[in-house]
Amino acid sequence: MADSPSSNGSTVRSLVLIAVVVIVLIAAFAFTAGWLSPARLTPARLVNALAPPNGPALGFRRNHAKGICFTGSFESNGAAADLSKAPMLAQGSYPVTGRFNLGTPDPKAPDATVRVRGLSLRIVAPDGSEWRTAMINPPFFPVATPQAFYGLLKASGDKTDPDAMKNFIAAHPEFGHFAQWAGSAPWTGSFAQERYNSLNSFIFTNAAGQDQAVRWSFVPAAQPEAVSVDQLKARGDDFLDADITQRVHSAPQRWTLVVTVANPGDPTADPSQAWPDDRRKVQAGTLVVNTIESEPDGPCRDLNFDPTVLPSGMRVSDDPFPAARSAAYAVSFNRRTAEEKDYPRHPAGGDTQ
Ligand code: HEM
The missing domain is CATH 1.20.5 (Single alpha-helices involved in coiled-coils or other helix-helix interfaces)
Incomplete structure (x- = not known):
């Protein structure tokens, strides 16, 4: 029909x-x-812009690709409990998985060629909540916004326009401060001698519901010793891993968590601006690094140190970076974990350090 x-x-x-x-x-x-x-700036575009001219190192983090894992604890003294009700800021000992790293997309970059060194932490509370943070050693970030970070990556990789970096710097004067720091601050020969800074601002909330803008740093117990770049080059391409492995083997390495409290009006949305030195500081406890493990088989390999993974009592502020970082880190994490075959778990010779 x-x-x-x-x-x-x-x-x-x-x-x-x-x-x-x-x-x-x-x-x-x-x-x-x-x-x-x-x-439009998308997380994928940001991550693509990090890639060196010959493409990313498959299987590795798309930035801070060179690193080594560690485990240890955060020994909280409770001094920051007035600022935040985060469980790991109450007095006690909390397990830590972490990663020392270098700010480069190249996992084979010689240590003496990378200016920015990083410390990534996951601190776990008994209730299972986590505080993840990935910090670096400069006292401020090179640029004020994620858009400007993308502009910097594009300008520094631009082979067609010889004035690209000159024009970028003219439009972003804050980059000049960073270049000055990079050119004049002493280098050290050890991850153990670096101070690592959140640079991004966060909001702490205490048990009474009071909010407070903060930044944080991990300040080394080891005294920083200045070493020239030429001396560092002479130590070989991977001296930082060898140094931290040997130090931790001899004795646990320590850093003090220093929480810096903003005054009203301090810029929270711009990590390129350091806050004045006289701001209130709270020494909240000690990071203790007990064991070093090589990355291919180590516990930090498949961790994403997303700076928006925060316990109750901590949250992001009006700083636009943590959200941009979270989205970009997820892209990088998804790509690198899908490329596992390119980064074998057992390094040649079975060296698991
Ligand atoms: C929009 C700006 C930024 C972008 C696009 C970006 C991008 C990335 C990417 C793609 C990774 C690799 C993530 C993974 O595969 O797990 C990474 C790692 C890292 N970044 Fe950023 N980043 C930015 C800003 C920052 C800032 C402001 C800091 C420090 C204050 C920072 C410190 C680090 C550190 C320490 C790591 C290593 C994390 C780890 O050990 O897994 N980044 N970044």
Whole structure:
């Protein structure tokens, strides 16, 4: 029996509806992926911009690719409990998984060629909540916004325009302060002698519900000793891993957690601006590093030190970086964990250090 005109009409309507749904879904996907807006900054574009000219090192973090794992504890003295009700700021001992690292997308970069050194921590409370933080040794960030960070990556990798960096610096004077720090601050020969800074601002909330903007740093117990870059080059490409392995083997290494409390009006949305030195500081406890483990088989390998993973009593502020970092780190994490075969778990020779 032939279809009636009305059932033909309803079939057409159904097909049109399905087509509309499919088109809307494709458009939503394309929008989210940034295909419709080549100028919009997406997490994938940020991560792509980190890649060196010959492409990323597959299987590795897309930035801070060179690193080594450790385990230890955070010994909280309770002094910051007035600022935040975070469980790991109450007096006690909390397990830590961490990573010392270098600010480069190249996991084989010689240590003496990388200016920025990092410390990443996951501190776990008895209730299972976590404080993840990834800090670096400069006292301020090179740029004020994630958009400017993208601009810096594009300008520094631009082979077509010889003035790209000059123009970038002219438009972003804060980068000059960073270049000054990078050119004049002493280098040390050890991860153990570095001070690591959150640079980003966060909000602490105490048990009474009071909010307070803060930044934090881990200040080394080991006295920093200045070493020239030429001397560091002479120590070989991987002297930092050898040094920290040997130090931790001899004795646990320690850092003091210093929480810096903002005064009203201090810039919280811009990590390129350090707060004045006289701000209130609270020594909240000690990070103790007990064991070093090489990355390929180590406990930090498949961790994402996402700076927005925070316990109750801590939250992000109006600083735009943590959210941008969280999205970019997820892209990097997803890519690198899907490339496991390119970064074998058992290094040649079975050296698990
Ligand atoms: C928009 C700005 C930034 C972008 C796009 C970015 C991007 C990245 C990416 C893709 C990774 C690798 C993540 C992974 O695979 O797990 C990474 C790691 C890291 N970043 Fe950033 N980053 C930014 C800002 C910062 C800032 C402000 C700091 C410090 C204050 C920082 C410190 C670190 C550290 C220490 C690591 C190593 C983390 C680890 O050990 O897994 N980054 N970054």
